[in-house]
Amino acid sequence: MNWLRDVGWSPYAVGIGIGVLSWFTWLISGKPLGCSTSFARSAGMIEKLFRGNRVEAKPYYQEFQPTVDWQWMLVLGMVFGALASSLLSGDFRWQWVPAQWAAAFGTGVPIRLAVALLGGILLGVGARWADGCTSGHGISGTMQLAVSSWISAICFFVGGIVMAQLLFVVIA
Amino acid sequence: MKTRMPLVWGFLFGMVFGFLLQKGGVTKYDVIIGQLLLKDFTVVKIMLSAVVTGMIGIHLMKSLGWIRLDPKPGSWGKNAIGGLIFGLGFALLGYCPGTIAGAIGNGYLDALVGGLAGILLGSGLFAAAYPRLRGSVLKRGDFGALTLPRLFKVGDWVVIVPLSILIVLLLYLLERAGL
Secondary structure, three states: OHHHHOOOOOHHHHHHHHHHHHHHHHHHHOOOOOOHHHHHHHHHHHHHHHHHHHHHHOHHHHHOOOOOOHHHHHHHHHHHHHHHHHHHHOOOOOEOOOHHHHHHHOOOHHHHHHHHHHHHHHHHHHHHHHOOOOOHHHHHHHHOOEHHHHHHHHHHHHHHHHHHHHHHHHHO | OHHHHHHHHHHHHHHHHHHHHHHHOOOOHHHHHHHHOOOOOHHHHHHHHHHHHHHHHHHHHHHOOOOOOOOOOEEHHHHHHHHHHHHHHHHHHOOOOOHHHHHHHOOEHHHHHHHHHHHHHHHHHHHHHHHHHHOOHHHOOEEEOOEHHHHHOOOHHHHHHHHHHHHHHHHHHHHHOOO
8 A cells, every 4th residue: 555655646646536536426425526615604604603693694695504514524524635645645744835935935924824815815705706616617517518617717727827927927 | 323424425525535636736835836837737637637537427427317417507707707816816825725625634834824714704705795796797698507518509428528539638748748
């Protein structure tokens, strides 16, 4: 079982693995791989802590109830799956600033966190606006041949490439 | 006990998904940014091979009547504008809503402290703005739960077979170009 300890696998082995995994999520749970709805449910759950049950009356949370569901458990499982993988290979480490960010913008933690926060806000708004993310649209939706997902996936990368160029070519 | 089974399956599937993403290296900021700078094509290789494998399998199971697919409805206002906003955030953060879960498991604290808080905040902001958006921009250019086969008025496999060949060819060309 030494392959479980390898730091990295071929991207094709990983991709085919994810494809096969999606067969089983459909077959056993009747659901596609997806993540971003769980963050909206979590936002609702956190809001409920502060504002009580009237949060559930918000139109968005009427459509996406702020509760733990199948996909929420999927996202939780992902944390532990990645933890297991990185512990097995010795690739786990606590890290505040990624190498490529540090090479361009220095090792300062506050600036990295501020940009990560801003990026996260846009990601959260964008994922809910588009009704899906890189997994829900980018993998699960495109494989179902959904037009909404192909448009979204292309726009994820167009927006991402533009911002990456701006950050690392224009600003850095 | 029986009612909890779907949640247990969700957790187990998530563990496999997170394990695979970490082995693929896409829980790392550097790999995601490398893709968006068009220097490292790991993300595209993983996504496209997952799409081909998944697409063939789930449509076979659909043909056999084992499963019913659920393509998401959409509109230009929803998917194009939302997708572009998502993309800007994707490059600023360097993780997406899926890989950030893996990044947290990998020990990356910019994902946990900055990114996760941001995604939750952004999702909450969208929920607050939703009543104003749903009747206007989200409806613009609505096309419903349209799929490519229905758009072209052909059978599923008329799309799946050429699309699979095209994706495999693209991956082959990426490898040949040394990317």
